[in-house]
Amino acid sequence: MAKLATVGEVSAQLIEKMKAADPDPAGLYPHIKSYLCLKFMLDESDAESDDIVELAARSVEQIAGLKKNGLQFVDHSGTCAAVSSAVTKKILLLIALQKALNITFPRNKTADILSIGQLCEAVAEQMAQEIPA
Amino acid sequence: MAIVKAKDIKLIIQPVHCVMVHEYVFEGPCRFGFGDELTLDFDRMNGAEGFKLFKSKMAQYLTNPDFELLEPIECEITEAFEISDEMMEAVTVNDAKADCYLFHSTGRAYPIMTRTAEVTGKPIVLCPKCCGNTMVPATIRARGYECESPMRWEDMEDILEVHRVRKVLKRSRALLLTRAFTNNASVSAPDGFLNLDDVTKSFGTQFCFLDIHEFIDQTRPVECTDNPTKPGIRGHNLTADDMAEIDAIADELIAGAYECTMSKEDLVHTLRFYQTAKKLMSHYGCNAFSTACPEMCATRRLNENKYTPCLTHSLLNGEGICSACEYDVPGLLTQIILSSFAKAGAYIGNTHTVLFEDDGITTAAKINPENGLAEKVRSFDAETRKNLVLTFHASINRQMKGYDAPQMGYSIHPYTGSMWGGTFRYDFAQDAGQTITMARIAPDGKSIFVARGKIVGSIGHDMNGCTQGVLFTVENSRDFYTKQCDFGNHVPLVYGDVFGQVVALGKLLGLNVVTA
Numbered sequence: 001m002a003k004l005a006t007v008g009e010v011s012a013q014l015i016e017k018m019k020a021a022d023p024d025p026a027g028l029y030p031h032i033k034s035y036l037c038l039k040f041m042l043d044e045s046d047a048e049s050d051d052i053v054e055l056a057a058r059s060v061e062q063i064a065g066l067k068k069n070g071l072q073f074v075d076h077s078g079t080c081a082a083v084s085s086a087v088t089k090k091i092l093l094l095i096a097l098q099k100a101l102n103i104t105f106p107r108n109k110t111a112d113i114l115s116i117g118q119l120c121e122a123v124a125e126q127m128a129q130e131i132p133a
Numbered sequence: 134m135a136i137v138k139a140k141d142i143k144l145i146i147q148p149v150h151c152v153m154v155h156e157y158v159f160e161g162p163c164r165f166g167f168g169d170e171l172t173l174d175f176d177r178m179n180g181a182e183g184f185k186l187f188k189s190k191m192a193q194y195l196t197n198p199d200f201e202l203l204e205p206i207e208c209e210i211t212e213a214f215e216i217s218d219e220m221m222e223a224v225t226v227n228d229a230k231a232d233c234y235l236f237h238s239t240g241r242a243y244p245i246m247t248r249t250a251e252v253t254g255k256p257i258v259l260c261p262k263c264c265g266n267t268m269v270p271a272t273i274r275a276r277g278y279e280c281e282s283p284m285r286w287e288d289m290e291d292i293l294e295v296h297r298v299r300k301v302l303k304r305s306r307a308l309l310l311t312r313a314f315t316n317n318a319s320v321s322a323p324d325g326f327l328n329l330d331d332v333t334k335s336f337g338t339q340f341c342f343l344d345i346h347e348f349i350d351q352t353r354p355v356e357c358t359d360n361p362t363k364p365g366i367r368g369h370n371l372t373a374d375d376m377a378e379i380d381a382i383a384d385e386l387i388a389g390a391y392e393c394t395m396s397k398e399d400l401v402h403t404l405r406f407y408q409t410a411k412k413l414m415s416h417y418g419c420n421a422f423s424t425a426c427p428e429m430c431a432t433r434r435l436n437e438n439k440y441t442p443c444l445t446h447s448l449l450n451g452e453g454i455c456s457a458c459e460y461d462v463p464g465l466l467t468q469i470i471l472s473s474f475a476k477a478g479a480y481i482g483n484t485h486t487v488l489f490e491d492d493g494i495t496t497a498a499k500i501n502p503e504n505g506l507a508e509k510v511r512s513f514d515a516e517t518r519k520n521l522v523l524t525f526h527a528s529i530n531r532q533m534k535g536y537d538a539p540q541m542g543y544s545i546h547p548y549t550g551s552m553w554g555g556t557f558r559y560d561f562a563q564d565a566g567q568t569i570t571m572a573r574i575a576p577d578g579k580s581i582f583v584a585r586g587k588i589v590g591s592i593g594h595d596m597n598g599c600t601q602g603v604l605f606t607v608e609n610s611r612d613f614y615t616k617q618c619d620f621g622n623h624v625p626l627v628y629g630d631v632f633g634q635v636v637a638l639g640k641l642l643g644l645n646v647v648t649a
Contacts, residue, residue, distance in 0.1 A: 083179050083239075088170065091178045095169045110178045111185035 009040050015100045023127045025120035032097075032120050039093055050115040054091035094119075103127060134415050139469055140453035140476065140536055142295035142304050146195070146258075147231035148205040149224055149249070150187050152180030153240025155212045163241075164212075170447040176240070180209070183239035187260065190237075194286040203227050208245055216248050228253050232300055233293070236260065245270050250278035256296060261285055279641075295637045298473040304339030305469055308414050309460065310424035312345045312432070317325065321425040321459035324576050324621030329462065336642065338466060341417045343624055345429045345559070352409040352438065369412050371405060379404045386545060386555075393545040394597075395552050402439040403555035410445050414454070421469060422449055425460035441554030443527045448477040451530035451540075457481050458526055463574040464623040467581075471572055474634045475627035477535045482526030482602060484571070484624035486614040489518040489621050504593045504600035517589050520610040524571075524626060525593065525602025527556035533628050546597050561591035561603040569605060570631045573620040580645040582620040583635045584613060620647075 014035045020025040021043070037044045040059035047055055061068060083091075098104055101114070103126035105113070113119050134140060154176035155164065169175055184207060188469075191202060208224050210216070213303035224234075224245065233256040236246050239482055246269055250257045256279040259266055266282045273280035280294050311319075326332050329340050347368075350360035354371040358364070371379075383400045387393045393400070410422055424442050429435055442458070449456035455472055458481055468479040487510055489495045495510045504525075527548055531540040541559055548554030565588055572583045586605035593600025603626075607613045617624060632648075639646040 083182070087179070087182050091175055091182070092169055094178060095172065095174055098174070105178075107177050107181060109181075111181040 005020050007038055011100075014038065018101060018123070018127075025117065025124050028120045028124055032123060033116050035097070036093060036116060036119075039088060039096065040125060050117055052090050052093070052114060052116060052119060053086045056086035056093075059089060060085045097123060099120065103129075111114060134418060134456065136411070136415050136420050136454060137304065138420060138453040139301045139305060139455060139473055142301045143199050143201045144293055144300055145201045145203065145230050145232045146235050146293065147203045147227050147233070148187065148191060148235045148237070148372075149208060149245075149521065150180075151203055151208045151210060151236060151238040151240075151242030152176070152182065152183065153210050153212070153238070153242050157212070177209075177343045180207075180239045183237065187237035190286055191235075195293070197290050197294065200290075200293060203231060208242070210240075210242050210245055214241075214244055215394050216244055220245070221248060224249055225253055227257070227274070231255065232297055233258055237264070238262070241265070241271065247272055247276070250280065251276065251572055254278065256281060258289075258290075258293065258296075259283075262427075291634065291637070294474070295634060295641055297472055298634070298638055299337075299641060301473045302466065305337075305421050305455075305466075306339040306341055306417075306419045306447060307421035307423060307465055308341050308343060308410070308419035309422075309462065310345050310348050310416055310429065311342050311460065312425055312428040314428070319425055319460050320427045322461040322464070322621075322623075323464050324464050325460060326574075326578055327576050328578075332462070332466070335578050336466060338421075338469075340462075341419050343413065343417075345425065346433065346434070348409065348413065348424075349429075349432075349434050349438065349440075351413065352405045352440070354362075354405075361545070363445045369409075369416055370413075370459055371408060375408050375412070379408050382407075387628070389540070389543070391542055391544045395545060395547040395555060399547065399553040400555045401641050402553060403441065403444045405438070406440045406442055407445040407448055410449070410456075421457075421465055422446075423457040423460050423462060423465050426458060428460075439553035441548045441556070443554065443556045446528040447530045447557045450480075450528070451532040453478070453480065453532075453536055453628070457625075458527075458528055459623070461621075461623050463576065463578075463621065464625050467572045467574050468625045470635060470638060471570060471625055471627040471631065474631035475535075475629045477627055477629070478530035478532040479625045479627045480524065480526075480529055480533055480603070481623050481625040482524040482528065484522060484524045484617065486610045486617075487518075487521040487523050487604070489521070489611075498570055504596055504598075504602070506592050506602075509590060509592060513589065517606060520606045520613075521589070521604060521606065522586060522610055522613060523592070523602050523604050524624065525599065526623075527558075527593075527599050527601045529557050529559045529601060531557065534558075535628075544594070546595075548598060550597070552597075556597075556601065558594045558596075558601055559591070560594040561588055563591075563640050564628075565587045565590065567628060568630045569603075569626045569628055570635065571626040572626045573617075573624045574633050574644075575620050580619065581635070581639040581642075581645055582616055582624070582647045582649070583632055583639065584608075584624070584649040585630060585632050586626070607649060609649065616647050616649050 082118045158171045205428045224241045237260040250273045258281045270280040270282045351368045357368045357370045359367045446456040455468040472479040544558040567588045569586045586607045590604040592602045
C-alpha cells in the first residue's frame with residue numbers, strides 16, 4: 001500500500017512537472033519517460049528502448065517473471081477484442097495521460113503513437129490546444 | 134475500342150475494419166476487465182490499434198499487382214448491436230466498384246459482415262483471427278452467400294486470386310466465328326458446350342457470333358462497302374494502314390525466328406487473318422477468340438486466300454488474349470482459367486494418351502500426320518513410356534513461360550504442303566522436366582478436369598502441318614485417359630503448377646472437379 005501511495009504521489013508530481021514544462025516535446029520528454037516507467041513499473045535504467053509497446057511488453061515480462069522477449073509465447077487476449085497485454089498497457093497509459101492533463105488524443109492518431117518521442121509530440125500538441133491563449 | 138485483356142483484369146477489394154465499442158462501463162459474461170479497460174475511450178483506441186494492424190497486414194500480404202485495394206473503411210458497432218442504414222451506406226459506399234469485401238474486426242462485429250453479404254450479394258472475405266472465422270462463414274454461407282475464411286494471412290492471396298479468375302471469366306466475351314452446322318454439333322469441336330446460354334449463366338462469359346464468310350470478306354483490303362456478304366454496308370476491312378502494320382509484323386516475326394521456311398508474302402497472307410480478328414474483337418468488345426476450323430476449311434475460302442488461323446491463335450495467346458483452335462469453347466474458357474492463374478499464354482491441342490505395349494507396338498504409330506512420334510516413343514525409357522501423353526497442334530505461343538518473361542525462341546514453318554499458312558514451332562525437349570498443368574471443362578459445363586504433367590519431349594518442331602506437339606508424363610495415363618473421355622479432345626495446358634488454384638476455382642464455381 002505504501003508503495004502504491006508513493007507511486008501515486010510521484011506520478012502526480014510528474015504530471016505537475018509536465019504542466020509546468022515548456023509545452024514542447026523536448027521539454028516534456030524526461031517527465032513523460034519517467035511517468036511511463038512509473039506506470040509500467042520499470043527501472044529507468046532498464047528502459048533503453050523508445051518503443052512504448054516494447055517497454056510495455058518488458059513490463060509485463062518482469063511482472064510475470066518471464067524471460068526477456070518471452071511474452072510473445074505466452075500472451076493471449078483475454079477478451080474478444082484480441083488486444084495484447086502490451087497494447088493494453090499502452091492504451092491505459094494514454095488514457096491516464098488524457099485524464100491527468102485534461103487532453104484528448106485524436107482517435108485516429110493514437111495507433112500511430114509508437115515511441116516516447118511521438119507520445120511527447122502528441123501531448124505537446126494537445127496541451128498547446130487545451131491551454132487558453 | 135481497346136481490347137480489355139484478361140491478364141489486365143484486377144480484383145477490386147474493399148477493406149473494412151469493424152470495431153465493437155461499449156458505450157457503458159459494465160462487466161458480464163462476455164465482457165470483463167479493470168478500470169479504464171471498460172471505457173469507450175479504451176475500445177476506440179484499441180480499435181485504432183486493430184485498424185493499424187489491418188493496414189500493415191494488407192501491406193505485407195496483399196502485394197499481388199492483380200489486386201486493387203480500395204481505401205479502407207472504418208465501421209463502429211456498439212453493444213446494442215444495431216445496424217443502421219447509414220452504417221451500411223458507409224460500408225458499401227464503393228459497392229459499384231468493389232468485387233468483394235475484406236473484413237477485419239476488433240470485437241464482435243459479425244452482424245455487419247452478414248448484413249453486407251445480404252445487401253451486396255458479394256463475397257465476404259475474413260482476415261484470420263478468432264472463433265468468428267468459423268462462425269461467420271457458416272452464418273453467411275447458410276444464407277446463400279459466399280464467405281471465405283483463410284486460416285492464415287499467407288493463404289489470403291491464393292483465395293483472392295481464385296475470385297479474380299472467376300471475375301476474368303465473367304469479364305470475358307469471346308468472338309466466335311461460326312458457320313451453319315450440318316449436324317447438331319460442330320464438326321470442329323463436337324465435344325463443345327451443349328448450350329452457351331447455360332455457360333453464360335454458370336460462368337458469366339459472353340459470346341459474340343460472326344459468320345465466317347462475313348469475317349473472311351473483311352480480311353480483304355478493299356472498299357469497306359464492297360463485301361459480297363453485306364453489299365453496301367460499311368464493314369471493317371483491312372486498310373492501307375493495317376496492311377503496313379501487317380508488313381511490319383511479318384518483318385519482325387521473320388527477324389526474331391531461328392528460321393523461317395516460308396515466304397514473307399505468304400506470311401503476310403496469314404497475318405491478314407490475325408489483324409482482322411483483332412479489329413473485329415475490338416469492334417465487338419471481345420477479349421477472346423475462336424473459329425470453326427473444319428467448317429471454314431470446307432468452304433475452300435481459306436485455300437483461296439492462303440489463310441490458316443494457327444498463327445492468329447499463337448499471337449493472341451502470347452498477347453494475353455485467349456484464342457482456341459477449332460471452335461473449342463470449353464477449351465477457350467479453360468485457357469482463360471489456366472492462363473490467368475499462370476500469367477502465361479496457354480497451349481491448346483489434341484491431347485492423346487500414347488500407349489506402348491509390351492510387344493513394342495505403340496498407339497503413336499497410329500497418330501496422323503506422321504511426325505516421327507513412334508520412333509521417339511520407342512526411344513524413351515520404360516518408366517517414361519508407361520504414362521505418356523501427347524498434346525499437339527501448331528498453335529504454340531511465345532509467352533508460355535509468362536507474359537512478362539522473355540519471348541521463347543521459335544521458328545516459322547508453313548502449315549500446308551503448298552507452303553502457306555504460317556505457324557510457330559518450338560522444341561519442347563529443351564524444357565524436359567518442367568511441370569505443366571492441364572484442364573478442360575466438360576460439354577455440359579458442370580465438371581472440370583484438372584491434371585499435372587512433366588514435359589519429356591517434343592515432336593514436329595521442325596516440320597510442317599499440325600505435327601507440333603509436346604510429350605509429357607502424367608501420374609497414371611490410363612486413369613487420365615478414362616477421365617478425359619468425359620471431357621473431350623483438347624486439354625489446354627500451361628507451364629507451372631496451378632493445379633490447386635484450378636481445383637479451388639472449380640469448387641467456387643460449383644463444378645464437379647475431376648483430377649488425374
